[in-house]
Structure formats: C-alpha cells, structure tokens
Amino acid sequence: MSESEDTSIHSLQIKGVDSVLDNLANCGYGTLEKLARTNDRELRRIRGMGPRTLEKIKEAVKATGIEWTGKPYNPIPLGPLIKLDTNAPVMNLRDWFAGQALTSHWSSDYSPMKAAEQAYKYADAMLAERVKEVDDE
Numbered sequence: 155m156s157e158s159e160d161t162s163i164h165s166l167q168i169k170g171v172d173s174v175l176d177n178l179a180n181c182g183y184g185t186l187e188k189l190a191r192t193n194d195r196e197l198r199r200i201r202g203m204g205p206r207t208l209e210k211i212k213e214a215v216k217a218t219g220i221e222w223t224g225k226p227y228n229p230i231p232l233g234p235l236i237k238l239d240t241n242a243p244v245m246n247l248r249d250w251f252a253g254q255a256l257t258s259h260w261s262s263d264y265s266p267m268k269a270a271e272q273a274y275k276y277a278d279a280m281l282a283e284r285v286k287e288v289d290d291e
Contacts, residue, residue, distance in 0.1 A: 251277035
C-alpha cells in the first residue's frame, strides 16, 4: 500500500507531537492504517513516545474513522530503523548492534565470514534482551 497523503501519519493535527510522528514514519509506521495495527508495547519503543503522546495519537487516529486494532504490526522485524545522522543511510537495529559487536570483538583468528556470523549472534542476543527488558516493565 502506498502512503497516500490522506492516510499519512503526518495528516494528524496534534499539537506538540511532530517529532514523534517523524520518528514513527522513519521506523516504518508511515500510514494511519499501519499505526492502527500496532500494539502499544511496540509503539512505546519509538523515541519520544510516552503514554500521554500515545493516547493523543490513538484518539486522533480513531477520529479519522480508522479502527485501532492494536494487533501487532512490525514493519521491521529485526528492530526499528535507525539513522545516525541526517546524511547517514538508514539501517535496522540488528545491523547496528552487529557492527558494534564486530568492532568490539574483532579477532584476527576469525575469517570475515566467521566474524560476521559471530557479530550477528551478539546482535540477536542484544535484541532478545531488549525485548525481555520491555516485557519486564
């Protein structure tokens, strides 16, 4: 589905949440339909998304006539997209974690393929812990 102007999350007119709407769009939740199919736990991971902001956004989406189902929708199953600066390419969190692990645990004993495999094992462990941490709250 394309993100038409009428379903874009930027069509919501909510005072003080523009940066959160930008963060949502950057993480793959660019339409009201996608947003309405997302559970609260997933949305709370978005930078700037607190409980009051989430309620404001839910009310605004419902006011457009779109039903808020709250059924999980994760456009990026490997973690949210991140952008390190304005000119940097976007990557998912798993890739970023793997890159950090690769630079931290590099060994000349590893072939490049083995080093990459090990880095992604670390990344997967970090993502699993991240989900566990959110569940514990």
